Amino acid sequence: MFLQNLFKDARYFQILFQSIFLSYGIFFLHWHKEEWLYATYFISSIATQFLCEYVADNKKSHFTQRIKNGFTSVLISSFGLSLLLKTNEWWVAVLAAVVSIASKYIIRVNSKHIFNPSAVGIVVAVLFTGKAWISPGQWGSSMVLVFAACCLGFIVVTKVQKLTVSVSFFGVFAGLLFIRQIIFLGWPMDFFIQSIGTGSLLLFSFFMITDPKTTPNHAAARIVWCVSIAAISFYLATFKFINGAPIFVLVAAQLFVPLLDYIFKAERFEWLHVKLQVSKNEYSIKPILQKAIK
């Protein structure tokens, strides 16, 4: 049962891979002294989620139900923050987590949230507090193989529309870099490999931009959208030397998603079996409730 669900919902895989990356960082890349930061992200995200559900749900539903709603996505955004955003101030960490989760509830168009939670948390923390930063240098080049294996596995297993998103973003971004670095400037090959092998870029292309809830619904629009993010990020990273450019561009680009959805009509993505699971759990919750009442 558990395994069946695991294979059905790509998000469980995402959580699994992200936790592998985080433990790799902690145990092999020695991200010591930062456990407090990860704990802060997780605790504040879950608390915010609970609070938002509490407010949005008119206090009707049960405690577990409230936590359960969107729990996977809370974990994914907390992992996203842990893997990408650095800060020394606890309040910045709390702010980033609160902004991530609250943005899902507050900034919505046509009952679809606009921003990718962790991306918007990162952008707000970096731009508005001045106390947080993205650290591309926390991954080594030895990370690349681990990443490649995981990402490949991820794609094969999920088979969702994410594939087009990752491939069109990463393909275009890497392609432009290749043209610039190898063909135009004439750098040797290992120069290029070093450029695309950074952990932050791979994390972004396979675990952040892929969020189907915040990408355009229409397949063609989605590809065009990804390609423009890649092109703009390439420009900013190469000619303006902006670190973490893709994340900033992604947040800006997500503002246009409602417009694209309006022009290119298509069915909205739903995590299919999530509905199934919720309905099942409604039954399974009853005995617990009854026990609690007794």
Added chain:
Amino acid sequence: MKRKLLFTAPLIAVSPLLFSFCGFYVSKADGTLKNKTSQVILVRDGNRTSLTMYNDFKGDTKDFAMVVPVPVLLKKDDIKVVDQSIFQKLNDYSAPRLVEYWDQNPCNSYENENKVSFSRSELSSVVVSGYGTAKRKELGVKIEAKYLVGEYDILILSARESGGLKQWLTGNGYKIPEGAEEVLEPYIKSNLKFFVVKVNETEKKKLNNNFLRPIQISFNSPKFMLPIRLGMANADGDQDLLVYAFTRKGRIECTNYRNAAIATDKNIPLFVQKNFGSFYGNLFTQQWNNENKAISFLEYAWNVTPINQMKCDPCVGNPPTEQDLVQSGVWWLGNKDWSDYSNDDEIETNDKNVHFTRLHFRYNRKSFPQDLMFQVTPNTATFQARYIITHPATGDFNCAAGKKYLQDLKQRRKKELRELTALTGTDLNNWEEIASAKNDEETLASAKYATLLPEVKNESEKEQNFPAGFILFGVALVGSAGIMRWRGIV
């Protein structure tokens, strides 16, 4: 042979300062360039960078020549020569440190003392030679500017294609290192200019000293990088680079290689005291190898703002004074004309903060295909490479507390021995002679390192390297997933 490993290893990591900077130089005589350490000061705020290159050249100054790629066409005001002593000051201030503590005999009461000692660095030299005078035009090489600054004749070159530049440089007596050739074309196409330096003999004689002063260049460019590729003489030569960086906001970080802090706050055996330099050298090499070489090691980070009282703890050298900082190129402290400074908003805040970062690289062509790119982060946390030795208490230990102390002392010393092995990657057998020989005479026989060493050896043979943390984490993960599943959360 093996036993001597620790003590014969070159003092590279601590700071033998060799002049080899980012540029390349070298030539006719094919001077032997091996295992060198170059030092640079990088000052960055907004889009402005100031770069100071240490000049450790010894030999006939006629033979000195250097090429540095720069992103913009430098004006004469952008180039200065500065006092050489600044590098030694910064190195002494930020070098890895050894801290000494004295135990108190629990049976008497003595005052606790502690004092600090620090590693000494040794200067070594390299011979670099050759600078011809032939001039070739029609090669697509254009001399954009020509300056006389201090004792240096400076040319700023731009080139249209790498072949021409290579010919020009060769014709002028610069021998380009083999591995460096491949970067000329990308540099030219990236629109970099080449900053070419040689010594002006007339000016040099007026100075009446026998060394060359460091050159400092300042420019505005969004690119915050250090060109190391041109200086990579050959594929297998490892070169050490110390970067002393000053910013207004916080630490600098390398963005295209992995960042890690060097191991710090470690308790190590007393006998390391006399060999601290080589201890750190071995430690650096071991960590560098463990971390797959392509890595930027943090060795020191502190707030050195002139009004900040606490600039180190403990201090192993005098902290840089305001004058030293201005000398290093920290322009926001001096009363300079900032007319060309691009970020006007920040000047108005009159922020005089200065954060210092010391990064240590050991690069080679294979592990470092790209030049070093940096970013300024708002990370203001302090860091120092600090190693602790503790002198045991002396006297009688007949009281109950004294016996307990001896037990603890033995345990502690065993731990120190294991730590030493882990940090430097040397075999325990290498320590036998040293452990029995050095400054351990007053310790009770049963607690001497020499006595404890065999015990530690036996224990470490039994020990298995068990990744307990990793497994614990995995179990916790699966466990929590199971609980969430059971409670119907996921």
